[in-house]
Amino acid sequence: MASLVNLVQLDLSHNNFFGKFSLELSNWTNLECLNLEGNKFSGTLPNTMQQNLHVIKLRGNRFIGNIPSQLCNLTCLTILELAENNLSGHIPHCLYKIMRPIMEFYPIYEIAVFAKGRELDYKKFLLVHSIDLSTNNLSGEIPKELFNLVQLWSLNLSRNHLIGKIPKEIGGMKGLESLDLSYNKLSGEIPWTISNLSFFDYLNLSYNNFTGQIPLGTQIQSFDPWSFIGNHELCGDPLPKNCYKQEASNDSKPAEGNEDDDFLKSLYLGMGVGFAAGFWGFCGSLFLVRAWRHKFFQLFHLLVDRLYVIVALKLKKAFNEY
Template sequence: MLEYGTNLNLVRSMDLSNNKLSGEIPVEVTSLVELISLNLSHNLLTGIIPEKIGEMRSLESVDFSVNKLSDSIPESMSSLSFLSHLNLSYNNLSGEIPLGTQLESFDPSSYNGNHLYGLPLPKKHSANVAIHNGGGGNDNGFEMEWFYFGMLYGFGMGFWSVFATVVINRR
């Protein structure tokens, strides 16, 4: 068996997508600090995204989509300043997307199929997560009350305008 311990700093891209890999993402992957692209999508990976992923400062593309990863997005991911492509969709991730311009700049579809909230996701997602997690309020309730009130008011005004016109014109 060959051992590649000394040549690992030469690895720039790793695509292990669509391989039915299972288990957790090995923490040792984060020692590939020169890695530019990491694609582990469409596997059966479980567990968490390693916290040390933020130490992989050269990463430009990360795709962990369509796995069974859980817990939250590591705070350290917000320090990946060269990251230009991110796809964490369709996992079991939950919690708030870490603050920082890097993770907030991606399209909301990068986070689909999870229980995440925060920027760049629309507010309705965070309200749904709060309900799902047993949280308190629903921001949409107040808006819906005003919507129904407006409809009722509009109907009443329209009805009485037509009815009053018919009664007055009858005389």
């Protein structure tokens, strides 16, 4: 097989092949599509890959180790599926270098892509830009450089051990239709820039540690609550949990009306502290200074006597009139 120098597409999918797989000894300089999904291949991912590759589908195997940084050199890549393996380590920061615009025509015309929660068939695979790294053991933060892939159509990083926040750069991915970050350990607020994505058709952020209010936007509120469940500190439409304080759609800008609430809280707090300080200062002075204490009780008794006389005169006058 290594002698097939004109090989363009290699499809060994959905068999029972096992063992290690390498492209180092092959002369497939024209290879454009590599499909090994649904087998039992093991070992690490190939470090050497052909520069003309447009499709890499390795889903459902037993590959281990890190995602090789050599993938970043495949500038023609449009579909990368490494899901359902045992890959570990961080997502390479250099992945933003892939998926350069392709202007030529290639003979591979139809491809199946797992996106939007199901497998979809596409006639013109060159129009589909997809990355699926789900169901692995990937860790670390999502590289913000990954969201520079403005032409990306589908991104699935679900069922890993990713941490950190969703970078606000996600708002620049105008063509993104499908995003799945579920079952990770992501935290923080959902960036308000996600509301800029007007072509959203599938969104799943469930079972993370997101907090705050779900950003307001026509697309975001149109999804079912299951897209956000499992985030106990998340609130706002479409979840049934209301936010006690309407937070703004900007991560750093306070919501409208919150400034007045903060001012009133500060005012009430200052009044309470001032009253307590004055009260205990007055009582402490009476307790420590004997002359002040005597003077206070003299004034107190004098006030009581005057009130007694006033009340007695008022009552006597009332009885006489009666």
